[in-house]
Amino acid sequence: MGAAAPEGAGGGPVISATGVVRRFGGVPVLDGVDLEVRRGELLGIVGPGGGGKTVLLKVLAGLLRPDGGEVVIDGASLAGLETDGRARLWERFGFLFQNYALFDFMTVGENVAFPLEQRRPRAPEDEIRARVATRLSEVDLPGTEALFPNELSGGMKKRVAMARATIADAEFLFYDDPTAGLDPVTSSKIFGLIARLHLPRGVSVVVSHDVDRMRAICRRFVMIDRGRVRFDGDLDAVHASDDEMVRTFFDESGLAL
Template sequence: MIEFKSVVKRFGDRTILKGVSFEAKQGEILFILGTSGTGKSVLLKNIVGLLKPTSGEIWIDGEEVSQFTENEYFRIRKKCGMVFQHPALFDSLTVFENVAYGIRKHRPETTEEEIEARVKKCLSLVHLHGIENKKPAEISYGMQKRVSLARTVAVDPTMLLFDEPTTGLDPVTTNAINQLIFDLSRELKTTSLVVSHDMHCALDIADRIMVLDKGEVIEEGTPEDLKNSEQPLVKDFLMEIV
């Protein structure tokens, strides 16, 4: 479970998150919608300690983590897998080595045979086969995104954080990735936070949707609740998909 309590994040004199509070329950898919620059990615990066909040509390599975050191975050990052906006694959490593990277670091006791089996399983979860020996530059952008997803689930996280997973993809690949997010979240029973500006996808696969505007939560509820929202920004998002 992930919980934010009045989280504020400032960069110099700019306040990006203005006292954000919300809760993501065990096993649910929570979409965080908002226009560009509203602090969605900053919010996700605060969960895994890539950024530290200026004030407020972040609770993960009953632990307050906002003041954790880099070493203490190691444990949290094992539980929270993050899929970045860019595929963020390591150019010099093969697809196999990319997917195995997290296993080797988070679970050093794993044998080579177990790693091989785990990598194959994770790649098949994202419907990729026979590309283990290719370098990231040799596969398409959509495939890179899926490898990135496989790399994240390879360490067996209980929470999945997606930072705009479909940005820059064509509609067909976008649908495939969205379906993958849904299937993986259900199959692995993970709590999933998806940062996006794709209302269509959010209405399709989210259990709950939270809308962020200028660093504040302006709406939160089920897809049905959102459809009846009176918030102008939510209406604008809904207008786009009509």
């Protein structure tokens, strides 16, 4: 697989969700989610499609306001944060979106440099350019700085989005389906990169259906099903689970039980 699982989490919970409810058009997509993520943890979130994984990531990042419950990040409740507090929190985030979310009015280079420029407006241009080039090489896209997103394939867009999410070495890195549409070799490289960029004092959360590759980098898995946490534990707990669906899901997703 090429990626070694990082050291386990040692700190207390840095992200904590309690009874989180989020509805769309009256329909609950998250229906009382309780979740804690500890400092230094690289967490894998799995589950059937439409179960609420993406919505959960966005609620945890403060992009969606929950209709009920509370999200606390590093001791601060998201509900109590004003615009400035939220902005300061977001400076610590890197987010790979499911739909790439590349700015179509910017080139690849400008897209990747954007989080750095926003966080360090006085950073020397040469330094930013060099970091962008390095990160693009790491996702196998060297020399693509001048291209626009509409000139890229889906897989290339995903890798550019990966480079943008990780360029600022953020403390909280959220990846929403980072390898969807990628070939197996690139997928392994992306998971390797996720493991390598994970900071010992940071938090990385990966939502993916590629459970086989997740096993190489994540020690703890959370399964979200119909807006609820159906399973929370390591692979040993999967073995021990008496929930048929959990065992079947992990088995069919590629984890040998």
